[in-house]
Amino acid sequence: xxxxxNLTKYYKDFCAVNRISMTIRKGEILGLLGPNGxxxxxxxxxxxxxxxxxxxxxxxxxxxxxxxxxxxxSLIGYLPESAPLYHNMLVYDYLDYVARIKGISDxxxxxxRLLRLSELCGLSAIMDxxxxxxxxxxxxxxxxxxxxxxDPEILILDEPTSGLDPNQIVEIRDIIKRIGKEKTxxxxxxxxxxxxxxxxxxxxxxxxxxxxxxxxxxxxxxVQENSLIRISLRGAxxxxxxxxxxxxxxxxxxxxxxxxxxxxxxxxxxxxxxxxFRSDIYLxxxxxxxxxxxLAKESQALEKIFRELTREVA
Amino acid sequence: MKQIxxxxxxxxxxxxxxxxxxxxxxxxxxxxxxFFFSTFFIFDRADLRDFFSLLPLIFSxxxxxxxxRLFSEEKNVGSYETLLTMPVSFTDIALGKFLAATMFTAAMxxxxxxxxxxxxxIGEVDIGPVIGGYIGAVFLAAAYCSLGIFASSLTRNQIVxxxxxxxxxxxxxxxxxxxxxxPTSILPVIEFLGAGSHFATISKGIVxxxxxxYFVSVVFISIFSTHIVMHEKN
Numbered sequence: 001x002x003x004x005x006n007l008t009k010y011y012k013d014f015c016a017v018n019r020i021s022m023t024i025r026k027g028e029i030l031g032l033l034g035p036n037g038x039x040x041x042x043x044x045x046x047x048x049x050x051x052x053x054x055x056x057x058x059x060x061x062x063x064x065x066x067x068x069x070x071x072x073x074s075l076i077g078y079l080p081e082s083a084p085l086y087h088n089m090l091v092y093d094y095l096d097y098v099a100r101i102k103g104i105s106d107x108x109x110x111x112x113r114l115l116r117l118s119e120l121c122g123l124s125a126i127m128d129x130x131x132x133x134x135x136x137x138x139x140x141x142x143x144x145x146x147x148x149x150x151d152p153e154i155l156i157l158d159e160p161t162s163g164l165d166p167n168q169i170v171e172i173r174d175i176i177k178r179i180g181k182e183k184t185x186x187x188x189x190x191x192x193x194x195x196x197x198x199x200x201x202x203x204x205x206x207x208x209x210x211x212x213x214x215x216x217x218x219x220x221x222x223v224q225e226n227s228l229i230r231i232s233l234r235g236a237x238x239x240x241x242x243x244x245x246x247x248x249x250x251x252x253x254x255x256x257x258x259x260x261x262x263x264x265x266x267x268x269x270x271x272x273x274x275x276x277f278r279s280d281i282y283l284x285x286x287x288x289x290x291x292x293x294x295l296a297k298e299s300q301a302l303e304k305i306f307r308e309l310t311r312e313v314a
Numbered sequence: 315m316k317q318i319x320x321x322x323x324x325x326x327x328x329x330x331x332x333x334x335x336x337x338x339x340x341x342x343x344x345x346x347x348x349f350f351f352s353t354f355f356i357f358d359r360a361d362l363r364d365f366f367s368l369l370p371l372i373f374s375x376x377x378x379x380x381x382x383r384l385f386s387e388e389k390n391v392g393s394y395e396t397l398l399t400m401p402v403s404f405t406d407i408a409l410g411k412f413l414a415a416t417m418f419t420a421a422m423x424x425x426x427x428x429x430x431x432x433x434x435x436i437g438e439v440d441i442g443p444v445i446g447g448y449i450g451a452v453f454l455a456a457a458y459c460s461l462g463i464f465a466s467s468l469t470r471n472q473i474v475x476x477x478x479x480x481x482x483x484x485x486x487x488x489x490x491x492x493x494x495x496x497p498t499s500i501l502p503v504i505e506f507l508g509a510g511s512h513f514a515t516i517s518k519g520i521v522x523x524x525x526x527x528y529f530v531s532v533v534f535i536s537i538f539s540t541h542i543v544m545h546e547k548n
Binding site: 045048049050051052070071073074076078080082084085086087088089097098100101102103105143146 | 316317320321324328331332391392393394395396398399400401402403548
């Protein structure tokens with residue numbers, strides 16, 4: 001669907017994007033993940049034809065940039081960061097204008113399209129409000145409707161959830177997932193859990209280079225599982241419990257932490273290697289009269305990769 | 315073609331959504347009305363010659379105020395990015411905005427049609443120079459609008475765009491009044507470059523293809539320069 005070869009962008013002497021190559025397949029949700037200033041926005045802007053690359057090639061559906069830039073632009077729906085729309089227009093007027101520009105000239109079709117999008121993006125109640133009066137989340141949704149106006153095959157979203165409150169983030173993510181079933185979506189974020197929750201594939205960018213590009217599952221497998229087990233016990237003596245847990249295996253690193261609830265004793269147990277110790281812990285505790293209220297394993301694989309790969313900047 | 319129309323209509327409507335349109339139109343009518351009628355009864359001539367001779371000077375301040383926001387505001391707000399990533403060419407955008415500004419200036423001239431109506435009540439008006447004058451005014455407005463748009467495409471700051479636009483339009487306006495500073499060998503060239511003499515011929519009621527060509531050339535060069543600026547800036 002999208003093929004990028006050795007894409008490079010210089011701003012004067014500063015190299016924002018350095019020889020990025022990647023292929024984005026049809027129907028994929030790709031997350032561009034990276035710290036601030038890594039080159040995510042620049043990369044997306046070049047994909048949409050807004051910025052001209054200093055060198056390198058972009059191919060979308062066998063169309064070449066920049067010769068077929070207008071055709072490529074009509075295949076892509078783009079939502080820039082913080083959704084810059086015309087503030088003085090009403091939502092309806094704005095979306096109608098976008099529909100006209102995107103070539104939906106028939107009045108009936110345009111009306112149907114606006115109706116469908118306003119439902120999909122939850123805009124029905126605010127179609128008659130000026131864009132300037134919208135909250136950030138609503139503006140973002142109006143921007144999303146703008147991007148999806150021509151029912152494009154590819155959606156490019158630049159930090160679609162930045163600056164939103166948790167409820168709005170979940171809403172936008174749901175919309176992305178819903179659209180992602182049929183469309184190819186590329187979106188950028190600097191929030192790891194977001195990429196993990198929504199993407200099929202993650203490309204981590206740092207200092208203008210792709211430092212990792214793989215499916216979310218594979219990326220997790222790449223680092224040796226460094227797991228963290230949390231356990232909370234009722235009716236246990238902290239000292240005794242600590243001693244008991246330490247006898248399970250010498251590779252375990254057990255620390256007493258502040259209990260999550262009153263009258264509980266909580267521990268964090270770290271283990272290296274991919275062996276799962278949860279059953280051993282359970283069997284050991286079973287021999288006593290303590291009650292296990294929590295026994296959970298957290299994987300920190302992605303976070304670890306992200307931090308390792310992007311450490312130099314921090 | 316359709317997209318040029320869509321953009322032009324949108325920009326034209328935009329003028330009337332914000333207070334800019336009303337402020338600029340009032341200002342224009344007050345200034346022209348005052349300058350024209352303050353001497354009208356002294357000269358005691360039933361024509362619009364003084365009104366038209368004022369226009370280039372007034373336009374060179376009013377029109378940059380009309381055009382300054384067309385690109386600068388979009389760049390400042392960031393909507394320039396949304397606009398450029400839609401399937402429209404640079405030329406469509408520049409032409410659409412240019413047409414909107416020209417239509418707006420033409421709309422601004424409509425209330426002044428009451429001047430010839432009013433004068434015809436108190437004296438015989440020669441209709442030829444009036445029609446010629448309005449045609450010339452639209453051509454002049456088009457030329458200055460295109461210059462203003464070029465100025466606006468250069469910067470994201472509206473005030474800077476206004477100043478550059480005024481400087482460009484003002485230069486064209488006064489060029490043929492500075493002729494006595496110039497060496498005689500290049501006099502005809504400089505006179506041809508200035509907007510004043512071309513506008514003066516049309517507003518006398520003489521439609522000469524050379525004058526039309528002059529205004530069309532100014533528009534073409536400015537829009538083409540705008541296109542180049544848009545292309546180079548990304």
